[in-house]
Amino acid sequence: MLCDIIVIGGGASGLTAAISAKMCRPEASVTVCEKLDRVGRKILSTGNGRCNLSNRSVNTENYHGSVNAPAVIRDEPSADEFFSGLGIMLVADDAGRVYPYSGSAATVLSALRLKMSTLGITEECGFAVSAVDGVKDGYRLTSADGRTLSARRLIVAAGGYAAPSSGTDGAVMRLFRSRGYRTAKICPAVAPMKAFPEEIKGLKGVRAKCRLSAFSGEKLLRTEAGEIQFTENTLSGIxxxxxxxxxxxxxxSLTLCADFAPDISAARLSGYLSDVRKQRSGSSLEDFLTGLFGKNLAVYLTKRALRRPLTESISTLSDEDISSAAALIKNCRFRAAGASPWQNAQSTLGGITASEITPELASRREKGIYFCGEILDTAGDCGGYNLQWAWSSGWRAGRNCALSLKG
Ligand SMILES: Cc1cc2nc3c(=O)[nH]c(=O)nc-3n(C[C@H](O)[C@H](O)[C@H](O)COP(=O)(O)OP(=O)(O)OC[C@H]3O[C@@H](n4cnc5c(N)ncnc54)[C@H](O)[C@@H]3O)c2cc1C
Structure with missing residues (x-):
């Protein structure tokens, strides 16, 4: 049987696309085809189970990649409009991060599925699309176990590579690459980074407020305030x-540079450390920085700045030692050793490029195919930006796909 629209992928963008398409053309048959045994598994793990589904301030600098996500988001219904249509009340925290009032991602998934069921959208779970072939009037999908489904239109919402345990292993992106689609270089976004273990020895378990800056060589790429966290071999934190x-x-080539006292000038810091030299003159270097930082960070910074035994007395510090310690506190560099594995990433940068799609999110290469969500070459920052992109792009792809059906 030839269905009107099949959505490949039952994640945030796919479920939204199905709802949008069906609301636009209620008479059309819409099926969501999902590889896992149920739709929306990733939604459940978002925001630590609370689902940070949007952000009050969406700016160009919050998105990366060739697709202009903010332009789509601005022109589509806001999170408030979309979720009030699903009966979900929202609430924002002081940083502008938007959550369901329930504080539960499960309520978001339930509301999406309730709407789908009311609209008569079909879920076809356990169908892992492994081939797409053009047929008369549309496309035929073949699953990994040889089943087939056909539709006049396709919406491709199969996500990227991040968090493969929630169904996303990049297979559909590769499938479309093999059909000639250009894809941008893929890399984990919203993810921890590998560090050189010897460079962060002693910091395991430390969480510290800082202003973090990323450099490639001496070129400053990005800076933001936050909390950096350390394990034995990774750097993390938002x-x-x-x-x-x-x-x-x-x-x-990436170095992360932490200023552990961003609100204190280097000169004031040096003055403070000179006072400590007097006040704690009878103590060992182990306690040189414990008035500023927790023990492990204090000891790490002292060792790294002074490179001498911590059993020595604070009174032995020279003015030069004080300046070195102040300089390290303001500019503590950690070289990034690698990207984290996909299972630790929350999003994918790279994917089908902007040049492959129209502003309606339709394929420029093949008639009747639309794309939305993480499979496209854009990734948002942490803070609700990725889900907002999923809702907005899903809404746009679904509507335009439905409008393209004649009559
Ligand atoms: C742990 C975690 C926490 C996160 N928290 C947040 C957050 O709080 N806020 C935020 O904005 N973003 C968050 N994100 C990112 C956000 O969840 C994603 O960017 C978003 O879900 C992407 O939506 P999508 O529909 O494009 O893809 P996905 O949600 O990844 O959905 C794709 C779907 O396609 C299915 N699929 C894949 N291949 C096939 C196939 N061959 N055949 C059929 N189906 C297939 C998958 O099983 C999956 O269900 C988080 C991500 C993770 C992993």
């Missing part, structure tokens, strides 16, 4: 997550 895409963009 400010690190937001810089992950820069590792691939700069061919692996």
């Amino acid at each position: 400010c690190v997550f937001n810089m992950a895409y820069l590792f691939a963009e700069n061919e692996g």
Whole structure:
């Protein structure tokens, strides 16, 4: 049987696209075809189960990649409009991050599925699309286990490579690449970064407020305030997550530079450390910085700045030592050793490029195919930007796909 529209991928953008298409053309038959045994698994894990589904301020600098996500988001219904249509009340925190009032991602998925069921959208779960072939009047999809489904139009919403346990392994992106679609270089976005273990020895478990800047050589690429976190071999925290895409963009030449006292000038810091030299003259270097930082960070910075045994007395510090410690606190550099594995990433930068799609999110290459969500070459920062892109692009792709059906 030839269905009107098949959506490949039952994630945030695919479910939205199906709803948008069906609301635009209620008479059309719409099926969501999902590889896993249920739709929306990734939605459930977003925002630590709370689903940070949008952000009050969406700006160009929050998105990366060739597709102009903010332009689409601005012209489509806001998160408030979309979710009030699903009966979901929203609330924003002080940083502008928007969540469902329930504080539960499960309520978002339930509301989407309720709407789909009311509209008569079909879910075809356990169908992993492995081939797409052009047939008369449309396309035939073949699943990994040999089943087929056909439709006049396709909406491709199969996501990227991030978090493969939630169904996304990049297979559909590769499938379309093999059909001639151009894709931008793929790399993890919103992800931790690998560090050189010897460079962060002693910092495991430390979380510290800082102003973090990313450099390639001496070129400043990005800076933001936040909390950096350390494991034995990784750097994480939201400010690190937001810089992950820069590792691939700069061919692996990336240094993260933490200012651990961003609100204190170097001169004031040196003055303070000189006072500490007097006040704690009877103590060992182990306690030189414990008035400023937690023990592990204090010891790490002292060791790295002074490179001498911590059993020595604070009174032995020279003015030069004080300046070195102040300089390190203001400019502590960590070289990025690599991108994190896909299972630790929340998003994918790279994907089908802007040159392959029209402003309606239709394929320029093949009639009747539309794209939305993470499969396209855009990735947002941490803070609700990726889900907002999924809703907005899904809404646009669904509507335009439905409008392209005649009659
Ligand atoms: C742990 C985690 C937390 C996150 N938290 C947030 C957050 O709080 N806020 C935010 O904005 N963003 C967050 N994100 C990112 C956000 O979830 C994604 O960017 C967004 O879900 C992408 O939506 P999508 O519809 O494009 O793709 P996905 O949600 O990845 O959906 C794609 C769907 O396609 C299916 N699929 C894949 N291949 C096939 C195939 N061959 N055949 C059929 N179906 C297929 C997959 O199983 C999946 O269901 C988080 C991501 C993760 C991993």
